Amino acid sequence: MTITKYECDDCMKDFLKQLPKCEHHVHLEGTLEPNLLFKLAKRNHITLPSNFPKTEEECRERYNNFADLQDFLDHYYIGMSVLIKEQDFYDLAMSYFKKAHDDGCLHSEVFFDPQGHLERSIELKTVVSGFHKACIDANKKFGTTNKLIMCLLRHLPSSDGLKVIQDSKKYYQNNIIHGLGLDSSEKPFPPRLFENCYNLIHKEFPNVGLTAHAGEEGNYKYVEDSLNLLKVTRIDHGVNSKQSKKLMERLAKDQTLLTICPLSNVKLQVVKDVSELPISLFFNKNIPFSINSDDPAYFGGYILENYIAVHESFGFGVKEWKQISLNGINGSWCSEDRKKELRNKVDEVCEKFGKLISI
Numbered sequence: 321m322t323i324t325k326y327e328c329d330d331c332m333k334d335f336l337k338q339l340p341k342c343e344h345h346v347h348l349e350g351t352l353e354p355n356l357l358f359k360l361a362k363r364n365h366i367t368l369p370s371n372f373p374k375t376e377e378e379c380r381e382r383y384n385n386f387a388d389l390q391d392f393l394d395h396y397y398i399g400m401s402v403l404i405k406e407q408d409f410y411d412l413a414m415s416y417f418k419k420a421h422d423d424g425c426l427h428s429e430v431f432f433d434p435q436g437h438l439e440r441s442i443e444l445k446t447v448v449s450g451f452h453k454a455c456i457d458a459n460k461k462f463g464t465t466n467k468l469i470m471c472l473l474r475h476l477p478s479s480d481g482l483k484v485i486q487d488s489k490k491y492y493q494n495n496i497i498h499g500l501g502l503d504s505s506e507k508p509f510p511p512r513l514f515e516n517c518y519n520l521i522h523k524e525f526p527n528v529g530l531t532a533h534a535g536e537e538g539n540y541k542y543v544e545d546s547l548n549l550l551k552v553t554r555i556d557h558g559v560n561s562k563q564s565k566k567l568m569e570r571l572a573k574d575q576t577l578l579t580i581c582p583l584s585n586v587k588l589q590v591v592k593d594v595s596e597l598p599i600s601l602f603f604n605k606n607i608p609f610s611i612n613s614d615d616p617a618y619f620g621g622y623i624l625e626n627y628i629a630v631h632e633s634f635g636f637g638v639k640e641w642k643q644i645s646l647n648g649i650n651g652s653w654c655s656e657d658r659k660k661e662l663r664n665k666v667d668e669v670c671e672k673f674g675k676l677i678s679i
Contacts, residue, residue: 323595326635328628335673336627339641340665341425342648343612343623344531345556345579347471347503348409348432348451349400350615351416354379360402360411372398383618389537389588390505392618400436409450417458417466419616423624426662427654429467429529431501434484435476444487452496465654469499469531472517474509481517492525498653499529501556502546506537511545518550529553529653531579535560536590540567547576554651557581559590561607562598572606577651582629583621584614595633603640610648638677642670 328336354376361368372395373379386392403409413430420428430451437447448468455466470488472481491497500521502514511532521528532550534542536557543561546552547570558578561567571578580602582594591597602609611630616622621629630636636644649662 323593323633324635325595325632328631331673331676332631333628335638335669335677336631336641337424337624338669338673339424339627339645340649340662340669341423341623341627341645342427342429342610342652342654342662343420343425344429344554344577344610344648344652345581345612345614346416346420346428346430346623347615348413348416348430349403349436350396350619351419351617352399352403352412353415353617356412356415357399357402360404360408364402364404364408366402366404368401369398383587383620386587386618387589392588392615393505396615396618397436400433401440403437403447404442406446406450406453409447410454413451413454414458417454417462417464419622421458421462421464423622425464425623426665427465427649427652427658429469429499429653431469431471431503433471433473433503434488435473435480438484444484448488448491448496465658467498467653468496469501469529470497471501471503472514473504474502474506474514474533475504478514478517481514482520485517485520489524492521492528499531501530502532502550503556504533506533506542510538511542511550515549518552522551531556533557536585536588540564543567553577554579557585558609559585559597562601568602568605568607575608575650577647578602578607578609579612580609581612581614581619582626582633583616584619587619593633594629597633599630599634603643608647608651609644610651611644638670638674642666 373382458464530552531554532546532552533556534546540560540563543558554577556579585591611626613623645666649659
């Protein structure tokens with residue numbers, strides 16, 4: 321089958337860069353670039369396993385050859401071992417916030433995996449404090465707004481997740497953590513295993529945002545069960561929602577945001593090419609989605625590179641890109657005042673480029 325590619329010239333790239341973006345699906349631990357990884361390993365006197373790449377170049381080569389999601393995760397959890405001190409978590413988050421700002425991302429809702437650190441005897445306070453201080457400093461330095469979403473690792477038992485939620489209550493009460501998510505290997509860990517965790521957080525903090533990875537490895541039922549059992553208002557990935565007409569109608573009716581990660585889906589062999597993703601289908605059926613980077617240090621593309629990849633595959637014009645940007649803003653968990661600011665910026669950029677881009 322011939323794959324059509326659309327040109328993304330300098331004008332279009334400039335438009336996509338200036339277009340205000342909201343990122344909803346990025347794992348802070350997945351922004352650990354090889355240069356920072358080796359720097360932290362040296363700083364913290366960490367000896368990496370003998371089978372781990374020895375240089376930045378070898379790391380990047382390894383990142384280009386993941387067999388599947390589990391192969392990636394095995395490497396990912398080893399990389400996390402260099403994160404020890406509060407300063408490490410701060411440095412990691414600030415590095416991401418700078419890259420995101422450079423890409424025109426003005427609001428980020430970022431994932432972190434406390435269980436991956438707690439099982440290494442790193443205190444929750446160390447992790448959250450480092451990330452939270454980076455959120456505050458990024459706002460001061462870049463003018464961006466940022467929210468932390470705590471994710472549970474679905475390959476660990478829900479009892480472990482319940483304990484983490486109990487231990488994190490003060491951070492929810494103080495508006496330091498703003499959401500709950502569910503990540504790691506989707507199969508064979510269906511949403512129903514974590515219904516008790518989501519019920520607890522919903523009971524204690526009914527205004528907290530709820531989301532879950534679903535419909536990447538798993539079929540559309542994983543998405544349905546996340547909506548029905550976990551009561552999420554957002555779905556991370558969700559590309560297999562295309563398998564059910566009834567589900568797509570529901571997503572459109574409720575305006576449930578899907579946080580799609582194009583380059584990640586290619587790297588983890590969900591699809592062979594970005595053009596195979598149901599992006600046009602979702603767009604035409606009025607299913608809102610945002611475009612995100614997932615684990616950009618490992619998948620070779622931050623948010624702007626994902627925007628460019630989508631343009632090259634679908635050839636959207638200013639009108640379509642404006643709607644994608646607005647959908648991301650509307651599906652964010654920031655204040656209405658912040659959403660209004662971002663919508664106004666979208667209008668300004670689209671008016672500026674409307675006559676320059678003929679598509």
